[in-house]
Amino acid sequence: METQNHGVTNKYWMSLEQWRNDPEFARLVENEFRSSPLQSEDGKDGWARREFLKLMGASLALTTFGCVRRPAQKIIPYAKKPVEVTHGIPNFYASAYSEGYESIGILVTTRDGRPIKIEGNPDHPGNQGGTSARAIAHILKLYDPDRFTNAKRNLQNATRTNRETVNVSWENVDKAVVEQLKKGKVAMLMGTQISPSTQALIEDFAGATNATLYNYDDLSHSSFLEAQKVCYGQKALPRYRIDRAKYIVAINNDFLGTWLTPTHFNRQFAEGRRAMPEMNKLVVFESLMSLTGTNADRRFRIRPSQSLDVVMALLHEIIVVKKVSRYASDGAVLRMLSAFARNGGDLGVDVTGVADELIKNRGQSLVLAGGLPAETENAMSLYIATNFLNAVLDNEGKTVEPAAVEAWGTQRGISELVTALKNKEIKTLIIHGCNPLYSLPRSAGLEENLKDVEMIIYTGDRNDETGRLCDYIACDHHPLENWGDSRSLDGVVSVQQPTIEPLHNTRAMQDSLLSWMKGLGKGSARARGSETWYDYLRSNWSDNLARNTGGKSFDDYWVNLLQVGVRETPERSGGGRGFVTSALARVKPSQAQSGFELVLYETVGLGDGSLANVPWLQEFPDPVTKIVWDNYACFSLRDAKQFKIREGQNVTLMVGDHTVTVPAHIQPGQADGVIGLAVGYGRKGAGKVAEGVGVNAYGLAAWKDSRLISSGLETKLTVEKTFVELACTQGHHTMEGRQIVIEETLADHIKKPGGAIHHHPDLTMWKEIEYKGNKWGMVVDLNSCTGCGACVIACQSENNIPVVGKKYVLRGREMHWLRIDRYYTGTPEDPDTVHQPVPCMHCDNAPCETVCPVIATVHSDEGTNDMIYNRCVGTRYCSNNCPYKVRRFNWFDYTEIQKPRHLALNPDVTVRHRGVMEKCTFCIHRIRFHKTQAKLEDRELRADEFTTACAQACPSKAIIFGDLNNSESKVSGEFKKPHAYALLGELNTKPAVHYQVKVRNTEELKGESKHHEKGHHS
Amino acid sequence: MIRRNPLILGNKTYETITNDIASVVERFPKPAFFVGLSATLFLLFIFIFAKGMIVTYGMGMMGTSHPVNWGTDIITFVFWIGIGHAGTLISAILFLFRQKWRTSIARSAEAMTVFAVMTAGLFPILHTGRPWLAYWLLPYPNQRGPLWVNFRSPLIWDVFAVSTYATVSIVFWYIGMVPDLATIRDRAKSPWRKRIYGALSLGWRGTARNWNHYEMVYMLLAGLSTPLVLSVHSIVSFDFAVASLPGWHTTIFPPYFVAGAIFSGFAMVVTLMTIFRELVPVFKDYITLDHMEAMNKIIMATGLMVGYAYGSEFFIAWYSGVEYEKYVFLNRAFGPFAWSYWIMVTCNVIIPQVFWFKAARRSIPIMFIVSIFVNIGMWFERFVIVVTSLHRDFLPSNWGTWIPTVWDFGALFGSFGLFLTLFLLYSRVLPAISIAEVKPVLNVGREGDGNGHH
């Protein structure tokens, strides 16, 4: 039957209606079917060569005059890169990646009209070229095979159980929706928008349909915002200046990993680390081991219920005991604090030292709290107290700057929505930018009340937890296919431009809203005036967002704006804010808990789980646990011993009447009496990759007074007999006293940088080979590296590195060319942590080269250790002889990539055949590309003209790559610094990668850096 | 000279010797033979199937992984190469030392060498990721621009050593057989048998002048094989010793490997001969308990050498003060793979000690069991060297483990199928004892020994 010839699989069509030739359905069949522009008539995988060639052909046009949707909408390549119109030369488009409140300026590398790589935009003042693992990886969501390729209609039963999913044309979607909207009683459930223009459009739409706006985020900051409102009368997220803070206290707050804008924070934090000799100091009070915790100079383990007590103890110590700050004489304040005096006592940790240092660093200190682990029942008190502490320390206006604009948080929340639903006040519900039925605990009562809604429209791109219950899936574009803009917390507004013609027959959510408004004939002048979302965006900019156009016409301004990607002038409002002391009245003591406290947390890899179907992120080693393809209940060593829990043993957690069963993981440095469990897993209907990975931790969260309680949940624990193997990419977690990561205290470092390095005499029987011309090298500054893992994903994306799946990670066959080793030092109960990125060392005396029988790996005359895949027969001897074990072997044929993911492959990098060895190449293709450029332009290669994918992605600029023979290059200087050392230097492999020692801002180190016997060299 | 037992029992004459040995080739095999053959063929099929699957779907099917990039294949390769050494030792080195007792076991020992080397040779090829390109390891002129092999790589040394060893062993074995083939040719009744063995015997006539050159060449080959056989296992040991890996990076490896090879090789000879004597009872007159005892003595001696090597490795690891070395050896004895280490020590060092007792040395069942244990122990020795060194090296973050799959077992046990099938067939179509070499020593140790003292 002819529909079968189309790209869509039959299961959508083999339905009762069709069988009965239901007339209404027959109509659907006739005129509603659409296949993706990329889908073939023949290829069963849905991608015919012919179609792909079509795309390639189109790409010529795209590369010649930018990436084009309609001729009218010209977008401009990033001006600072050489833009050839030649086929096969990459173009870079400045755009933006938004997630929650984080806005990252990105450059999208497109080849032949398809985006293949996402990098940070150096011109963005926020991330300054850095990116995050998720920002890089979200390109794979564009090529997600499980995305809807067309608007869908779920034929729901009366009980809102999906009977059938059918394709539907946009015309019919619009027709149906407009009809429905006319009935009124419209509600919109919106995830937080940081795009000013989208906000405007949504508000327009709400006005036009007098819809009620409800706001919901899978990772909500609502109580944090609430606290801001209480303390400063302004419901806005302040701008934290970590780069200015010399003394940072984080209380159950993972600002380096997941909180608010980690990418920006990483950059700022690293700047503070490098600011010798006044290096910043990070003190962390936390329940779990977070990425921030691993970077702490001093770390205290507390129960989540103690978070508030810590702050109060500090306040008490500073104000009451030390009588510091203007509040010392404020009777009300003193009275309030006296209630908390004792909590300091039974806290179990002595905060006086911290208090003293905070006092010493007044005005340049910073206290942070927030994020899922802080969201206890009493979170409001914690946030208010924290704000107060910052006020006490005179950080207002210095390290805490007031926000530029009110956060788009002026709407009601879920509870109101539920009540409205109960009262049948809602006929139509539009859901966008959130996945409430995944991230809301059942107790919130949303699901059962949705039954009576006449029509639910969802802008998601698949039938996930929320999609299943909706009637129409008006699938939104992927951000890389769509226009937009975004405002970061520090008021930087950047534009998001599409970098590819929409792959499928999807439509921007904004275009949907516009067309529905048109259908209703309502809406603001701008809405009615603009034919498409692009027009709306553009006019919104020309009217509201354009700043100092400098007399230029808006068109010129726009062109220039798109080239740079960000608007020069950020929205800032200087000065401090007055803390409203009356807010303190709302600080309630949190009752201490005795049993297990469950703490939900967000992982650096998966976040809220919206990218759960991206294989890179599922196989992204967690920065702390190094475990992939699972979430797990984290236990402290003491608890594990006490309850006889072994690694991977199943445990059943019971909160209220909700239970989940997960494997246990024993986490050094975790507080006793605490269980950690990551959200973002256990997705349903998210796609083949995400299906069945982990459990949904949100199910255990509590829902109290319209807030999601994700921490300090009283939990009953049952230890099961069964086991699950957890796939951990790291075999062993201590350095066994070997000189691998070298640490120094700040004092020692200032006295003698690199004093802790034990140098070995290098003897050689050969005359060293000398390298004239370029000699590529790298320096990894372990002091700046926070272990966030952006480099790992950047490398994976740049070099077409395959994903092997849990089964083979268990066998140690993950393929990452760049891995980050994480070691614990000190006692396992309360260790210090170090991170060490390990790429190929490109040793001058490479052991791998000597043993390769067929010369498949050799040294180039530019000092790189090259791998010749074609020549490799796969004896794997090189890997055995590599002291750093950075080589990866293609145990099976990994080149079979599910389409259309193959479109994300980087054509500059060979896809490796089964049975050959592979490894980090120092991005040799980039070296060659830029050398060719230089040659074409008949010039010498400039110092630091380009860098590797990992160095480019690093948000904290810990990786420096360049030409060691070029005295102007940054790396040539850093490479020779006294505190730079070669890993396993005693083997005399002469690595081209040097590490710079990790400096800890403490008196003495936990790690026993045992020096080896003098003078031996193995 | 010292009084000694006759090398050959049962008052043979030249004629009976010829009959005894040649008739084995001439008569139709007993059913027992076909039972054995079908068993070995079944193993061989397993081998072909396992290796076929692995080549089709990828090395990933085996237990090898990161960081343990070498596994069953390389272990078994070293194992079989080691087995081979006893043959050359008996036929070449004992010949140079004028050990007359070698004559009756030399032929089969050499056959064992040839088949063991053939079996071993398959593994380095099949363990690569792309076996169909293994010929790239040969330095042949080609049109890919100047493109040669890396003569610095021990694997290339292996290619030269193993192929040379295989060639010379086969030639040595064949040249030694030529006169016997002539014998069988002359006894042949059927014209086909005459043609075949006639061709195989190259038309050997046995004139004094030919014998003169023949003996000279035989001695030359023995003289060349002796350093060769020592070099081969030294070079195999270089595969490990040349690497920088703690536990491999050891100067003691060449002698240690050679001793181990002879140890395992003689064990295999004993295993085969004990069976052989039962299958062909008349051979008991030629392969006497004295022969077996002599071999058991060598087994015990080399076993002690191997034991010494185990000990000195630990001493050097401690003495060198290299923390990585120290760790590796502690990890061997007490780490996750300690069981393999203790299997090795038990089988190779402790069990052979029973040979201090003459009764044990001369008891067929005991020596059979011991030889089996030694073979197991020597396989585990290579396992210990390869796996326990690899699984925990310099950077603890890389530490991993090694989990065998069904395919590992298929490759290991299947390889015995190949070896035994070849050996069984050999025992039926070729003279299993050197007729021409046994006759001159017929009278050794007999009363009124005429020409005992050469």
Add this chain to the structure above:
Amino acid sequence: MDIIEKGIQLLRSRGRKGIAGIWLDEHKLVEAARKTRQAGYTKFEAISPFPLHGIDEAMGIPFSFIPWITFIFGLAGFSFGVWFTWWTSAVDWPVIIGGKPMWSIPAFVPVMFELTILFGALSSVGALIFVCGLPKVDPPVIDPDLSSHKFALFVPEDDKGFNAANIEQLFREMGAVEVKRTEF
């Protein structure tokens, strides 16, 4: 076609007429050989199933020259090894490998050694086959048991001073169990 013919011709043995005596005791044969030589015969042959002790000086067979072949070819193999490793790694295709010099001799020794052995061994076997005039498709057989338990002396007619009667008598005296005119 005639190529094959030629080939087969090469493999045919040119039998010579003469007298053969057959012994059952190798010691007697050695004695007989000595006598035969004293009788002035030089081209005669002794045939035995295994190398006979003392037959060489009895028949005046000189020391084999094959060791020289072995030595020369062994040397050739070694030099080839030296040249080949040097030429491929240092001249024809010099690449930086493990920071070692192009011509890293110690690493090349094993290859040189193996080539020495290989050339030496194969050349000596080649020499043996050549001097023994092997292979032959139709070696003449005086008595099939000569490869089992009998021993024979054969004096060709073209030997100088060939006298059938004397030889037969000599053989009988020396204890030959059988004397016959034959071809060998």
